[in-house]
Amino acid sequence: MRLRTPWFALLLAVGVLTFGRAAQNQKPVTFPTITSYALDKQKITLPGEMEGEIDLLIISFEPEQQNDVNSWLPVAQAIQHTNFRFRYYELPVNGKENFVFRWWETSSMRSDETDPVMWHWIVPLFVDRQQFRKQLDIPNAKQVVALLVDRQGHVLWRASGVLTQDKRTSLLAAAAAQH
Amino acid sequence: MKRLAVLLLAALPLAAGAQNQPKDPTTLRGVLLDELRSTHNKAEWFVPVNTAVSGLTAEQAAWSPGQGNHSVGQLAYHLWFWDEQSLLKFKGEKAMPFSGNNDDTFNNFNPAQWDELVKKLDATMTEWEKAVESADDAKLAANAATITRISTHNAYHIGEILYVRKLHGMWDPNKGVK
Numbered sequence: 001m002r003l004r005t006p007w008f009a010l011l012l013a014v015g016v017l018t019f020g021r022a023a024q025n026q027k028p029v030t031f032p033t034i035t036s037y038a039l040d041k042q043k044i045t046l047p048g049e050m051e052g053e054i055d056l057l058i059i060s061f062e063p064e065q066q067n068d069v070n071s072w073l074p075v076a077q078a079i080q081h082t083n084f085r086f087r088y089y090e091l092p093v094n095g096k097e098n099f100v101f102r103w104w105e106t107s108s109m110r111s112d113e114t115d116p117v118m119w120h121w122i123v124p125l126f127v128d129r130q131q132f133r134k135q136l137d138i139p140n141a142k143q144v145v146a147l148l149v150d151r152q153g154h155v156l157w158r159a160s161g162v163l164t165q166d167k168r169t170s171l172l173a174a175a176a177a178q179h
Numbered sequence: 180m181k182r183l184a185v186l187l188l189a190a191l192p193l194a195a196g197a198q199n200q201p202k203d204p205t206t207l208r209g210v211l212l213d214e215l216r217s218t219h220n221k222a223e224w225f226v227p228v229n230t231a232v233s234g235l236t237a238e239q240a241a242w243s244p245g246q247g248n249h250s251v252g253q254l255a256y257h258l259w260f261w262d263e264q265s266l267l268k269f270k271g272e273k274a275m276p277f278s279g280n281n282d283d284t285f286n287n288f289n290p291a292q293w294d295e296l297v298k299k300l301d302a303t304m305t306e307w308e309k310a311v312e313s314a315d316d317a318k319l320a321a322n323a324a325t326i327t328r329i330s331t332h333n334a335y336h337i338g339e340i341l342y343v344r345k346l347h348g349m350w351d352p353n354k355g356v357k
Contacts, residue, residue: 081284081332168279
């Protein structure tokens with residue numbers, strides 16, 4: 001292609017430079033270090049103390065999203081049967097709240113999840129929700145987010161919303177690649 | 180001297196008894212085989228799966244305690260599916276088709292195929308033991324962590340099978356776990 005004007009060439013060069021710089025600035029997303037208590041009252045610091053070498057973190061922002069969270073559980077359980085170094089956690093995200101609210105909220109979650117075996121794997125977070133979303137590049141709180149994360153916090157795979165067949169296939173492939 | 184001779188004579192039966200005791204495995208292969216057999220057909224302090232699924236009709240196997248809990252048939256199907264799937268992988272063979280939904284490994288149980296499922300579960304476990312016996316040391320070491328967890332997975336669901344059978348009054352305590 002022959003460039004007819006120097007202006008066009010200049011614009012093209014600026015465009016290429018800007019795009020290149022933006023690509024360089026895209027930092028890999030890392031899960032922030034957060035200490036909290038699982039519903040079984042065990043203290044855990046994420047992501048370093050997660051029990052799996054790789055873990056699926058199913059993040060929700062509203063109680064009404066529980067059905068969407070549940071849609072991810074069967075595939076997580078399937079991966080657990082083939083990769084014994086894989087675990088999954090449910091992370092309901094709340095704002096920073098006082099002790100009474102936190103107690104009320106976690107008690108309520110325990111009564112909703114009647115199987116005490118599951119309590120170890122549900123870790124409510126009480127954090128600055130906006131900052132938390134920003135750190136994980138989550139645009140809004142309208143959908144659940146599923147992150148495949150290692151103990152260093154590297155986000156290896158991500159999806160949002162209810163599980164679909166495409167997302168299931170994609171997650172199975174991502175988990176297999178880490179096995 | 181006489182006392183020493185008497186003591187030695189008295190200790191002889193103890194020594195002979197000790198020789199007759201089954202020896203604990205001392206190799207990785209031996210430990211893995213011991214674990215697999217203890218969940219397959221060699222009773223230890225808990226019941227192996229062959230005993231856990233025996234003596235049931237298809238109708239009894241399909242009985243569920245409700246509230247989302249699984250039937251004996253569903254638990255047995257789940258065990259067979261994952262044991263067979265991991266065996267195929269260990270042997271480098273093509274995996275069975277799988278949706279990626281763990282619920283299917285319970286819900287695909289068909290009571291009409293109960294007797295066949297019991298045989299398939301036994302055959303898969305037998306195949307696993309043969310595969311471990313014949314694998315070379317490097318392959319065994321590379322897969323040991325998976326194989327040992329297959330046994331703990333088996334033991335976990337065998338416990339559930341026994342619990343469901345007891346709930347339904349379908350368990351003879353004389354077979355173990357009173």
